[in-house]
Structure formats: C-alpha cells, structure tokens
Amino acid sequence: MRYGKITSVLSAAAAAAMLLSSAALASGTEVATEKxxxxxxxxxxxxxxxxxxxxxxxxxxxxxxxxxxxxxxxxxxxxxxxxxxxxxxxxxxxxxxxxxxxxxxxxxxxxxxxxxxxxxxxxxxxNTSGIMSRKGEGLDRPKGLEGHTYSTWDLPTEQAMMKYVVEKDGGDFDKVKMIPNDITDEPAALAARQTDAIWVFYGWGYLNSEVEGVPCDFFYFKDIESSFDYxxxxxxxxxxxxxxxxxxxxxxxxxxxxxxxxxxxxxxxxxxxxxxxxxxxxxxxxxxxxxxxxxxxxxxxxxxxxxxxxxxxxxxxxxxxxxxxNKLIEKDLTGTGFTNDYLPQ
Incomplete structure (x- = not known):
C-alpha cells in the first residue's frame, strides 16, 4: 500500500478529471496526464x-x-x-x-x-574520492606519501593526478613506492599493512574503515586541486x-x-x-x-x-x-560530452 488519500481529495480529483475529459471532447483534442x-x-x-x-x-x-x-x-x-x-x-x-x-x-x-x-x-x-591511510602516520596530506607504498591501478590519468598532488604539496613523487592494487577490503589491507595508501571514495571506502574499526586519515583530491573536482x-x-x-x-x-x-x-x-x-x-x-x-x-x-x-x-x-x-589526452574535450537539456527545467 503506497499512500492513503482522504475522500474529499479523491472527490476533487474525480471532478477535475471529468472537467478535463469534457473539455477534451468539446475541443476534439486529447488530454494526457504524466501517468x-x-x-x-x-x-x-x-x-x-x-x-x-x-x-x-x-x-x-x-x-x-x-x-x-x-x-x-x-x-x-x-x-x-x-x-x-x-x-x-x-x-x-x-x-x-x-x-x-x-x-x-x-x-x-x-x-x-x-x-x-x-x-x-x-x-x-x-568528486568525493581521495587517499586513505592509517591514522597518525603523516599521510593525511600528499607530501606524506614519500617513502610509503601506494596501491596503484597503473592507469596514466590516476598516476598523473597522484604525481600532481604530491608535487603541489612539495613532495617528491619518485619517493612514493608504487605497488599493484588488488585490494578488495581497503581498511583490512591497511590494518594488515599490505599497503600504506589507497585511492577510495569517502562515502564507501573511508566510511567502511569506521565500520570495521580501523582508524584512518583521508584527504580529498578536490581540496588539493580544484580542477580535480570532476x-x-x-x-x-x-x-x-x-x-x-x-x-x-x-x-x-x-x-x-x-x-x-x-x-x-x-x-x-x-x-x-x-x-x-x-x-x-x-x-x-x-x-x-x-x-x-x-x-x-x-x-x-x-x-x-x-x-x-x-x-x-x-x-x-x-x-x-x-x-x-598535461598531454594526457590528444583531443581537447572542453565544452563537449555533456548536456543539461534533458533535466527538468
């Protein structure tokens, strides 16, 4: 059962429907509601x-x-x-x-x-994604990744973004140790020290660390570079x-x-x-x-x-x-690929 409606509302709706139907017949046109x-x-x-x-x-x-x-x-x-x-x-x-x-x-x-x-x-x-790490180890900012492991998908855009935020924060990206990302449970992997830093979405990966009781730090990419708020x-x-x-x-x-x-x-x-x-x-x-x-x-x-x-x-x-x-794509995509024209105006 979805929603209850009082009798007076039903009566008013029925009367309105009759008026619309009569008007449609009189004009020879059809009147259609959204339903x-x-x-x-x-x-x-x-x-x-x-x-x-x-x-x-x-x-x-x-x-x-x-x-x-x-x-x-x-x-x-x-x-x-x-x-x-x-x-x-x-x-x-x-x-x-x-x-x-x-x-x-x-x-x-x-x-x-x-x-x-x-x-x-x-x-x-x-963009609610960012980097999650064990709490208190200094990885709550990009420069802190120096000398630590980061689990990568080995994707050009991913690694270019990581390099950019680390260097923008004054760090040396060459000092970040890249290891393959084959992780399915990020908090458990951090707790087991399989890795030091993982790219996650706050609304799932980070909140899962709270559910699993693994204290973690996190920073958003959008807070480091505004163009990463995609x-x-x-x-x-x-x-x-x-x-x-x-x-x-x-x-x-x-x-x-x-x-x-x-x-x-x-x-x-x-x-x-x-x-x-x-x-x-x-x-x-x-x-x-x-x-x-x-x-x-x-x-x-x-x-x-x-x-x-x-x-x-x-x-x-x-x-x-x-x-x-940054020469990650050869075609300029600005102004293309999206529209708001089909949303309710």
Whole structure:
C-alpha cells in the first residue's frame, strides 16, 4: 500500500478529471496526464550500472520501488555491466542509459570514432574520492606519501593526478613506492599493512574503515586541486535515443531525480530500499555500511547545486583542460560530452 488519500481529495480529483475529459471532447483534442504518457517501445528502458548496487545507485532503485518510473509511463530494467563495460553497452544501444564517470569515460570520446554517448546528469555534485591511510602516520596530506607504498591501478590519468598532488604539496613523487592494487577490503589491507595508501571514495571506502574499526586519515583530491573536482559518477545516454526519443529521456531523468530527492529526504528508508533491491548478494552483511554511507550521500546528491543532476560547465571543462594541458589526452574535450537539456527545467 503506497499512500492513503482522504475522500474529499479523491472527490476533487474525480471532478477535475471529468472537467478535463469534457473539455477534451468539446475541443476534439486529447488530454494526457504524466501517468498516461505512452512512449511505446521507447518507454522500455534498459539502465546499466557501472558496478554492483551501492549508494551511488540508490535513487534508481527508489524510483523503481516507489513507482516513479511506472507513473512516468516507463518500464525500466536495471542491469549489471557486461565484461566490456557499461559505456560500450550504452553506445551500442543495448542500454539507453548507463552509469560511468567523467574520468573513466574520457577514452570513449578521444578515440578516432568517439562513442555516441552523452553525460546527461550528475549523480553526485562533487568528486568525493581521495587517499586513505592509517591514522597518525603523516599521510593525511600528499607530501606524506614519500617513502610509503601506494596501491596503484597503473592507469596514466590516476598516476598523473597522484604525481600532481604530491608535487603541489612539495613532495617528491619518485619517493612514493608504487605497488599493484588488488585490494578488495581497503581498511583490512591497511590494518594488515599490505599497503600504506589507497585511492577510495569517502562515502564507501573511508566510511567502511569506521565500520570495521580501523582508524584512518583521508584527504580529498578536490581540496588539493580544484580542477580535480570532476563529476563521478554520472548518468550517460545513447545519443540516438536522446535524438529520437527526447520526451522519454526527459521523463526518465525526471523520475530518477525524484528517486534521488527521496533519498536526500529519507536516507534511512532509501538505504533499506537499496538493500532490499540488491539481487546480486553483494550488499549482504554490509547493511551497517550502506546506512552509514546513505546518510553521507544524502548531502552529496544535490549539495550546492540548484537541483539534482545539474552539471556545471566550468567544473566539467576544468578537468578536461587539465588533462589536455598535461598531454594526457590528444583531443581537447572542453565544452563537449555533456548536456543539461534533458533535466527538468
């Protein structure tokens, strides 16, 4: 049972519906409410996640559970990413929407034949990632990494960012010992001294250190360099779908936004919806972390933006300008790859 309505409200709604119906008959036109929209095949949407369900995705599952997609005339299926990734699935048209991040999607747009996808909404307003280390060992600032081990994915952009923040803080990046990152439980790895520093997202990796009782330090990349305050994660869409079915795309993002707005106002309930919606089993045993993370994320989905989903052009462009200026990409991507046109205006 979703919501109760008192009799007077029902009566008023019925009367209004009769008036609308009469007016439509008199004018020979059809009057459709948001719930009555019929997008045909375009209303059957596949949404591909970037990872197993986590608090980045909560608003999507809330929108499903609360019926926001159904009310908008949409039939949305949420799927896990294939082996070759969510971006490829979206670009091929197998999914109309997917989750990725501004940094990791860069290669899709710099190749000779760019992938036909566009970022259409920011899930979080700010980059919440940074470096986590054991508490009190001096790694609460980038220079402190000198003489310590850092677990790397061996990615050019990742290592360039690490080098930049260490040197900006007056450190020598050559003195940072790089070791392969094959870690699945970051706090446990730090506690066992398998590594000294790991790149994590505050809302999951760092908060997990509190759940596991491992005292840790943390610094955000965005606090060291403003151009590193890029968008991660974002929702991307297939370009042909946007062109051919703009109304369905707008309806999808409006309903998704309602899901995230609900998560902002009701983080504990939203966390439980996420837990109950997870059909991968990945959240089993992590209920405390999910609720702790959701409380943090409630302040991150909209943060200082006017509304959920908005992408600030200056911040989007600043990161790509940094990549281009530092010769990490050969194509200048500033001013490309995103739009706010499909968000509620």
């Amino acid at each position: 009555e929209q019929n997008f045909g095949d375009a209303g059957k949407i596949t949404f591909c996640l970037d990872w197993t369900p986590n608090t980045n995705h909560t608003g999507i599952f809330v929108a499903q559970e609360k019926g926001y997609y159904k009310d908008a005339g949409l039939d949305v299926e949420v799927v896990q990413p294939p082996e070759n990734g969510a971006v490829q699935m979206c670009a091929s048209g197998q999914a109309q929407f997917a989750v990725d991040a501004q940094d990791t999607i860069t290669g899709a747009w710099t190749q000779e034949n760019p992938f036909p996808v566009t970022a259409v909404a920011a899930i979080l307003q700010h 968008y991660t994660p974002v929702i991307i869409a297939n370009n042909d779908f946007l062109k051919d079915h703009a109304d369905a795309a707008k309806a999808f993002l409006k309903a998704t936004g309602k899901g995230y707005e609900y998560a902002v106002e009701h983080p504990d309930e939203a966390a439980q919806i996420l837990i109950d919606s997870d059909n991968t089993g990945s959240l089993k045993g992590s209920e405390e972390l999910v609720k702790k993370s959701q409380a943090y994320m409630a302040d991150q989905y909209i943060a200082d933006a006017a509304s959920w989903g908005v992408i600030n052009a200056d911040r989007w462009n600043a990161f790509y300008k940094w990549l281009y200026d």
